[in-house]
Amino acid sequence: MTSVIGLLKRLYNIAYPTEVRKSGPSPSNQSTPKPLKFGILGAARIGPAGLIIPARSHPEVVVHAVAARDLARAQAYAAKHGIAKAYGGYQALLDDPEVDVVYNALPNALHYEWTMKALEAGKHVLNEKPTADTAEETRAMFDFAEKKGLVLLDAYHYRFHPALKRAKAIIDSGELGKLKHITVNMMVYQGYFKDDDIRYDFELGGGTLMDMGCYAINCLRYMTSAEPTEVIATSHVVFEPKNAPPDYVRNIDRRMEATFALPDDRTASIVIDAGLPPMLGFIPRFPNTGFVVECERGRLEMLNHVIPTLYHYISVKNDGLGARVEKVYKGAGKGEEWWLTYRHQLEALVDKLRGREPETWLTKEDSVQTMEWIEKVYAKSGLGSRPQSAYFLASRA
Ligand SMILES: NC(=O)C1=CN([C@@H]2O[C@H](COP(=O)(O)OP(=O)(O)OC[C@H]3O[C@@H](n4cnc5c(N)ncnc54)[C@H](OP(=O)(O)O)[C@@H]3O)[C@@H](O)[C@H]2O)C=CC1
Numbered sequence: 494m495t496s497v498i499g500l501l502k503r504l505y506n507i508a509y510p511t512e513v514r515k516s517g518p519s520p521s522n523q524s525t526p527k528p529l530k531f532g533i534l535g536a537a538r539i540g541p542a543g544l545i546i547p548a549r550s551h552p553e554v555v556v557h558a559v560a561a562r563d564l565a566r567a568q569a570y571a572a573k574h575g576i577a578k579a580y581g582g583y584q585a586l587l588d589d590p591e592v593d594v595v596y597n598a599l600p601n602a603l604h605y606e607w608t609m610k611a612l613e614a615g616k617h618v619l620n621e622k623p624t625a626d627t628a629e630e631t632r633a634m635f636d637f638a639e640k641k642g643l644v645l646l647d648a649y650h651y652r653f654h655p656a657l658k659r660a661k662a663i664i665d666s667g668e669l670g671k672l673k674h675i676t677v678n679m680m681v682y683q684g685y686f687k688d689d690d691i692r693y694d695f696e697l698g699g700g701t702l703m704d705m706g707c708y709a710i711n712c713l714r715y716m717t718s719a720e721p722t723e724v725i726a727t728s729h730v731v732f733e734p735k736n737a738p739p740d741y742v743r744n745i746d747r748r749m750e751a752t753f754a755l756p757d758d759r760t761a762s763i764v765i766d767a768g769l770p771p772m773l774g775f776i777p778r779f780p781n782t783g784f785v786v787e788c789e790r791g792r793l794e795m796l797n798h799v800i801p802t803l804y805h806y807i808s809v810k811n812d813g814l815g816a817r818v819e820k821v822y823k824g825a826g827k828g829e830e831w832w833l834t835y836r837h838q839l840e841a842l843v844d845k846l847r848g849r850e851p852e853t854w855l856t857k858e859d860s861v862q863t864m865e866w867i868e869k870v871y872a873k874s875g876l877g878s879r880p881q882s883a884y885f886l887a888s889r890a
Pocket residue numbers: 534535536537538539540543560561562563566598599600601603621622623648650691697704
């Protein structure tokens with residue numbers, strides 16, 4: 494019962510966060526900096542969860558502008574979400590001198606071009622996951638941000654939640670002995686994405702490994718504190734749209750499984766599926782996201798590591814001490830029980846931009862290695878990497 498009330502409270506606060514007063518110079522304190530102004534590239538579906546709602550409860554963030562390819566679409570989005578400026582075209586937003594930080598919420602294949610252009614315009618960037626289409630592009634993006642002295646953060650938002658950090662602390666404490674194997678699952682039911690979703694478009698950087706698999710690869714590296722040494726095996730099911738035309742190219746993974754070797758005889762596997770069929774042909778399935786870590790002296794299972802604010806558990810079976818369940822909606826650091834992973838992420842980004850030490854941060858190598866292993870799984874599967882950005886290729890010509 495208490496957990497149901499807790500869930501309802503969290504849901505209410507997520508949907509209706511207390512709007513905080515935005516910081517800035519006041520008669521009593523002229524030195525307080527103005528809030529950071531964010532601009533969103535794309536009237537994207539992820540915008541509200543990824544930035545707009547978290548910004549409401551952050552005193553130092555204002556969502557100032559949105560750009561869409563079509564001005565009317567940007568205006569409608571701006572009106573709906575209370576955003577002051579709307580631009581018809583992404584470059585126009587980058588040319589706005591008031592924008593401090595750009596949120597790149599475009600399809601994966603456009604991350605490279607528009608993040609590079611944003612950095613060129615002198616903006617810090619919160620870039621949606623996965624970083625780009627290839628590791629080469631990813632490295633170039635971080636190198637350029639470094640060169641410009643700007644902050645670039647990939648939106649691996651799940652990494653900022655205290656529950657995930659607690660799961661890792663249990664593994665790192667050694668109470669379960671040496672880690673032997675981790676399995677990371679990211680599965681949603683059939684119909685979760687429509688057939689014309691960007692995730693099913695090869696040219697836009699689609700594929701289920703790109704989309705949900707990037708979390709899984711990032712997670713296995715994080716939980717094991719190691720880089721894989723080899724992709725041992727893969728198997729996949731390709732996406733089949735309804736009424737596929739005869740010339741339809743089956744190059745998009747709807748399901749991807751992969752097994753990796755890690756140093757010290759450890760292994761890892763991932764199971765990603767964007768279309769779990771109904772049970773017995775008609776019973777709908779719940780999304781299944783989480784991971785299981787098998788250790789020498791027990792196992793740890795975390796359910797829902799990607800949206801833990803809604804509900805999660807960390808179940809620990811210690812061969813010597815027995816079993817227990819932990820839930821961490823609020824950690825020892827900053828945050829409220831109802832903070833989504835995106836709100837934690839925004840807190841860290843703003844801390845970084847303001848010169849404060851963020852509680853959690855992701856390194857360049859984190860992003861580069863995640864992309865490297867995505868590409869290696871695609872290579873092993875025979876599906877191949879998503880195409881390099883034309884903007885990247887032009888820069889190398
Ligand atoms: N962090 C997270 O939890 C999540 C992250 N994501 C990531 O965010 C990004 C966007 O995903 P999502 O919001 O679901 O995507 P949408 O389908 O909403 O597309 C995002 C934007 O892409 C723009 N766009 C530009 N070119 C094209 C094109 N050729 N075809 C289609 N759209 C185009 C559209 O902009 P315009 O408005 O200009 O037309 C659209 O608003 C992806 O990288 C995805 O991986 C997605 C969901 C969750």
